[in-house]
Amino acid sequence: MVKIIVANDYEEMSKKAAAIIAAQVIYKADSILGLATGSSPIGIYDYLTKWYQEGSLDFSQITTVNLDEYRGIEKKNDQSYDYFMHHHFFDRVNVRPEKTFLPNGMAADVEEECARYQKLIDDLGGIDLQLLGIGHNGHIGFNEPGESLEANVHCVSLSEKTIEANKRFFASAEDVPKQAYTMGMRSIMEAKKIVIVANGEGKAEAIAKAFAGKITTKVPASLLQLHPDVTVVVDQAAASLLPSYMQ
Ligand code: GLP
Numbered sequence: 222m223v224k225i226i227v228a229n230d231y232e233e234m235s236k237k238a239a240a241i242i243a244a245q246v247i248y249k250a251d252s253i254l255g256l257a258t259g260s261s262p263i264g265i266y267d268y269l270t271k272w273y274q275e276g277s278l279d280f281s282q283i284t285t286v287n288l289d290e291y292r293g294i295e296k297k298n299d300q301s302y303d304y305f306m307h308h309h310f311f312d313r314v315n316v317r318p319e320k321t322f323l324p325n326g327m328a329a330d331v332e333e334e335c336a337r338y339q340k341l342i343d344d345l346g347g348i349d350l351q352l353l354g355i356g357h358n359g360h361i362g363f364n365e366p367g368e369s370l371e372a373n374v375h376c377v378s379l380s381e382k383t384i385e386a387n388k389r390f391f392a393s394a395e396d397v398p399k400q401a402y403t404m405g406m407r408s409i410m411e412a413k414k415i416v417i418v419a420n421g422e423g424k425a426e427a428i429a430k431a432f433a434g435k436i437t438t439k440v441p442a443s444l445l446q447l448h449p450d451v452t453v454v455v456d457q458a459a460a461s462l463l464p465s466y467m468q
Contacts, residue, residue, distance in 0.1 A: 262352060273315065289401055295326075358427065364441040366438065420459050
């Protein structure tokens with residue numbers, strides 16, 4: 222079931238989505254959180270950090286598994302998702318470093334890395350809450366639109382649209398890594414609860430296609446319509462192309 226929450230702006234979207242994650246952490250102190258990167262969730266990490274600093278949240282028993290990582294860039298590169306997570310969240314709260322997991326973008330063997338990360342997720346016994354952003358083309362993690370979608374962790378060649386969208390973080394489009402590791406659709410769909418966030422006009426079409434359109438591999442996020450517990454938290458701009466009864 223998909224529940225849509227329309228917030229006034231980015232700030233309110235971040236606060237509402239963070240509140241769902243905070244509730245999960247309070248309700249189950251040893252939750253497994255599936256985490257996401259990108260500009261959309263930054264405000265969420267800021268709220269979670271604030272509430273931690275105020276003494277309302279404790280992440281000491283939490284385990285985190287991230288959705289994706291670029292292939293071929295070092296952890297210490299400020300564009301790696303590992304760096305992002307440390308900068309925006311891990312280094313600011315009391316999550317235990319040995320309980321935070323991301324794919325290793327520098328692994329020598331791609332197949333081995335996919336198998337390792339998939340086993341790690343499966344051995345954790347499933348994700349309690351998965352946080353997601355959405356790409357302009359409806360991708361989640363780096364599950365790009367296509368004739369079919371991968372079930373398990375895999376290494377993808379990024380679409381032109383994704384490279385274009387992500388180049389703002391790099392010196393030029395040529396510097397954007399061309400491949401990435403990502404969780405597949407199975408681990409995402411197996412998460413007990415999913416929270417997906419989007420803000421701004423640029424995401425309106427993707428949100429409308431994903432949640433008010435056909436379920437199709439051409440819009441990977443549309444598969445979330447089949448999940449029993451999805452909360453979409455969007456600002457008004459990102460909600461603007463949804464039919465009015467959904468807003
Ligand atoms: C990237 C990530 C996704 C993210 C998406 C949107 O490609 N792999 O996980 O959801 O872009 O990013 P942003 O929130 O910056 O728009």
